[in-house]
Amino acid sequence: MNRTVAVLLALTLFLTGCAHPASTPAASSAPESAAFGAPSAPPEPEAPEAGSGTDGASSKAETSAPAAVADVDVLPSGIRDLTYAEALADPDFGGCVPRELVEGFAVREAHRGADSLFISFEQAVGNADYRELVLSASRAEPGDGERTVDVDAVESYDVHLYEIPWADSVPEKYMETFDHPLFRAEDLSPQVLARRVYDHRELGDEHVAADFSVLCKGGVTIRVMARNIDALALFDLLQSLPAVTAGQDAAG
Helix, strand or coil: CCCHHHHHHHHCCCCCCCCCCCCCCCCCCCCCCCCCCCCCCCCCCCCCCCCCCHHHHCCCCCCCCCCCCCCCCCCCCEEEEEHHHHHHCCCHHHCCCCCCCCCCCCCEEEECCCEEEEEEECCCCCCCCCEEEEEEEEEEEHHHHHHHHCCHHHCCCCHCCCCCCCHHHHHHHEEEEEEHEEEEHHHHHHHHHHHEEEEEECCCEEEEEEEEEEEEECCCEEEEEECCCCCCHHHHHHCCCHHHHHHHHHHH
């Protein structure tokens, strides 16, 4: 499975509206919290689920269950299901999988392709603050160099610097890194990740979201997509991945 297929699978399984910062959220300062899964900004207490079909007059109506990831009944050819243990033991991408399940989270999906691994975790703690993490690991490709981010050039990736819609406000020269930023593992910090965490707001769906990728040692990239997980928690999680810390050790 090449990266295109892997990304399409990840986006199919991911929650509506979380998968890409080029949708129509409202940027926020994204305060941080040390607790994994704690949203950086409290969501509306009665925000309905995505795709609930509510109109503007009823956008605050109560719903009985959080928005769910779309199920995939038939996987593309060449992709197979994995258990959590199998994902951890994968010889190519096992270092991209958290060593331990965070308390309260469960594995939702795990798949292996020819050159990629996908795994998602979820924690359904209530309609307003349903939480999810998606990690999609694959081999780095030649074009990745063009979207590798200089973390000091914050104008090339900071979602808080531009007005919504971003398609109209982000300079064209930054669109590639803004839409698909790739951070070197050694450059990660809570401050850097806070520049990618934002408040996603659409009719019937309000949540904290993040989307970015990490370039690890050995030419592996990890795409990270998160719902209601703040910058500090994401940083701590990434520091638990051997693939990420190996890149930092090499840099040091």
